[in-house]
Amino acid sequence: MQAAQSAGDDPADAPDLELLARSLSPSRAADFMTCPLLYRFRVIDHLPEPPSPAAARGTLVHAVLERLFDEPAAGRTPAHARQLLGPQWDRMVTEEPDLAGMFDDEQQRAAWFDEAAGMLDRYFTLEDPTRLEPTHREMSVQAMLASGLALRGYIDRLDVARTGEIRIVDYKTGTAPSEYYEARALFQMKFYALALWRADGVLPRMLQLIYLGNGEIMRYEPDEADLVATERKINALWLAIQRARETGDWRPHRSRLCDWCSHQDICPEFGGTPPPLPAEPPADPATAHPATAISVPPPRPCEAVPNTI
């Protein structure tokens, strides 16, 4: 039984900097689509961003859902998921001590924990984890496109049915998007599907987004034409990023998403001035994990049939 590869499993896997400079993750692709200047601040300038309670709660809930499947099926209960919250939070704070300073007082911290626990409870209304045996969790996926661009990312969960059909699952701690933002949410999933398809030649059967904020599931069955179109879009996006790198023209794009941007004080859209561009742009930090191979671990069949492939 093969476990999913994780970044950093093998210390001999030194980062290939040349490859990193030609790689893109779904998060950074989304950043550029949201606002080229935001992409620059994150990827080129590496500007720090204060920890956000919403993002930290997402990380915590993801960590609990990942660890939940360490338990034998019968132990995957709402009570056990809640028990995992404390230890996972302690681990996060050990790794990133700034997180502890996010709360003004104990009451705020307790309310934040309650929200995370509520999301976990909601998860159990959407899926029955006792009937699932994920093939991979937090799986590193990497693939090289014919254009020379490397796709990289982490898939929350990969289920493989006995029939070999693949389902990519992503947990979201927000609410399901309006129709306007639906395509954006699906882009990330198609990105992963394309990476799997190009790496192993297997077209995933189902893309599934689980929204723990409001208890909705979005499912989509991609076909080859979808993924070919996604590949075209990603290649065009990469060309636009390269153009911005060459010209230094990282234009701000004001939108509702600016409300969540940590860089308003240095953004021209808000009267600020960006810092001078660094001379040597470093590699995309979201993809700066040690590379293992341009492939994904071979899927093994689930021991239990996933609910809904």
Ligand code: SF4
């Ligand atoms: S505030 Fe808005 S326009 Fe400015 S960098 Fe952030 S996302 Fe872009």
